[in-house]
Amino acid sequence: MITKRTRTADDFGQEFKDMLQANGLETENIEAVVMASVVPDIMPVLRGGIRKYLKREPFIIKADSNTGIVVKTERPAELGVDRLINAAAAYHFYGGAVLVIDFGTATTFDVVTASGEFLGGAISPGIQISSDALSEKASMLPTIEVRKPDSILGTNTVSSMQAGVFFGYIGQVEYISTKYRKMLDEDMKVIATGGLSGLFMNSTNAINVYDMDLTCKGIKYIYERENAENTKYNTY
Numbered sequence: 001m002i003t004k005r006t007r008t009a010d011d012f013g014q015e016f017k018d019m020l021q022a023n024g025l026e027t028e029n030i031e032a033v034v035m036a037s038v039v040p041d042i043m044p045v046l047r048g049g050i051r052k053y054l055k056r057e058p059f060i061i062k063a064d065s066n067t068g069i070v071v072k073t074e075r076p077a078e079l080g081v082d083r084l085i086n087a088a089a090a091y092h093f094y095g096g097a098v099l100v101i102d103f104g105t106a107t108t109f110d111v112v113t114a115s116g117e118f119l120g121g122a123i124s125p126g127i128q129i130s131s132d133a134l135s136e137k138a139s140m141l142p143t144i145e146v147r148k149p150d151s152i153l154g155t156n157t158v159s160s161m162q163a164g165v166f167f168g169y170i171g172q173v174e175y176i177s178t179k180y181r182k183m184l185d186e187d188m189k190v191i192a193t194g195g196l197s198g199l200f201m202n203s204t205n206a207i208n209v210y211d212m213d214l215t216c217k218g219i220k221y222i223y224e225r226e227n228a229e230n231t232k233y234n235t236y
Contacts, residue, residue: 013049089218
């Protein structure tokens with residue numbers, strides 16, 4: 001769901017309810033609602049929609065939640081909760097050491113050691129942002145579809161742009177993951193997630209696992225850690 005700031009609690013709440021009913025699920029069957037967001041302004045509206053339409057008080061994952069990993073960055077409170085969730089999920093489900101690459105609006109690289117320490121990582125413009133910026137800032141270049149071209153050697157403007165964007169990203173992934181492996185001197189698994197990660201499937205040996213649902217798995221996992229004694233959260 002797109003978290004537009006102009007949407008109301010009723011917009012979100014009704015959409016939640018419609019999505020559930022479309023999948024044959026009724027609101028009374030919901031045990032808990034768990035939220036994690038990096039858009040603070042939208043949280044009160046989302047919470048209001050959940051309370052009104054799903055009749056649950058949402059559990060919100062925060063920087064100090066029980067994730068099963070230890071954040072060792074300079075300013076742990078600044079870490080986006082999405083990166084924290086991905087790192088915790090990758091460490092729990094795939095073991096450490098692990099590098100998580102999330103191909104979303106931004107592309108994030110997050111490193112967790114074999115002992116479960118989150119050391120930090122890198123953030124770069126997402127592949128779609130990079131493609132859009134290329135056409136917006138260079139007046140002679142068109143808007144293109146981001147996809148894997150037939151060849152790294154483009155023979156026209158569009159295929160040349162696609163080659164630069166796609167294979168440039170492959171190069172980034174391979175270079176950064178190689179650097180982290182050498183830095184930690186550990187046998188590191190590389191897990192790819194995020195909406196655009198499927199673009200790179202079977203295009204590089206640098207990525208070991210593609211898990212499109214890693215963030216959702218992490219949200220459920222952290223909720224269960226926090227509520228080990230009580231799997232049902234409060235109704236509203």
